[in-house]
Amino acid sequence: MIKIDQECCDLCGTCVSVCPVDCMELKEAMLVIDNSRCNSCQICVRMCPFKALELVD
């Protein structure tokens, strides 16, 4: 699953725009991930400008 560091997240939406399975969303000033749909491709991890995302077990 993808873990979000909410302190690092700048709410820029880059991850949302690249997620191939559309499982990320900016909701009321918070990034949320539906991990049940996430396929761990890590595209969001590499695209996050501020390193706010990481893949964890």
Add this chain to the structure above:
Amino acid sequence: MRKEYDVVVVGGGPAGSTTARFAKTPANSVVLFEKDREIGVPVRCAEATSIPDLGRFVKINPCWIASTVTRARLISPSGQAVLLNLPANGAVLHRRIFDHDLAQIAADQGVEVYTKADVYKIERSDRYWRVYVRHLAHDYCLKAKIVIAADGVESRIARFAGIRTQTVLKDIESCAQAMLANIDVTAGQIDFYFSSKWAPGGYVWVFPKGDHCANVGLGVNGAHFDGRSAIDLLNAFISEKFPDAARLTCVAGGVPVAKSLKQIAVDGLLIVGDAARQVNPVTGGGILAAITAGNIAGTVAAGAIDQADWSLKTLKEYQIEWDKGVGKDYSRFYNIKEWMTELSDPELDEIAELLHDIPPTEMNILTVFKVALRNKPTLLFEAIKLFAKMI
């Protein structure tokens, strides 16, 4: 807040405010929702644009202009600099003031504006949309004839209408920017650094906002990621080039360098700006595209409400106008971007070397492309088009 609107605009950036302004007539109702607490903040933008082009859509307020720009300096990986004159007067804007004024211009026409208003869902219901908004801890459900998706790079609203907006990696730049103070900058000049050391598949920009102040940022192409994120690269660049700088802001952002979405109009919904991937793919500049699209989309929406037909049949006029105008230019520029992002450091140095012998009086963007594209004559036609539309 009313229970019904003719047009609901989601997003208070230049695309949203411009669409709202042109959609509003004395006979209809238009509302604009911005999810952040203030229009114009945060500024996720390098803020450069062309003044004459902007002036075609809005009366320029001198307060918007942080600095004017007449030339660009392109710096190759080995440090060779190429100076070139820009075809039109450019400016680095204060987007904070600019965005605020664009919303105010719309408000002066009678557009209602709400901030801290998060549109979290839209649903089709017969010929209308049900628009769900959360505003200051209250949930509202409104009825709308037309929804304008101007919600930026995440492009969430269009997805509710069934449009796939996901961007492939080679078509997005992961960006970080700081506004630096206490630095030396050259007035009237914007700098671009091309190098895989600083910005793989992208570039670093230094855009002066005043005597000792500049937007310094960079973009990394998604397909060229080498383990270093945008913020790491930016920190490295600032430490080397501007070690004494103070950092007044620091923002992240994704810049689409894609072709604009194939479908930007459906029944009762138009997509504008970054949400529609309406960005110059070579420069990453999106201000003019957003305003151009907003002008068309707003005018088409106003006409649709007036004729009481907001189906795709009427709204597709927006798609047609965009596709035959700026959209056509940008799909050409996309080919140049595809070529540019693949240039290696030695190739970039070689281009800079060839440009070295060209007298400054003959140096302009077209010359740069003529030299750079000497082995790619098929792209030269696109480059000539680009020259006419640059920044």
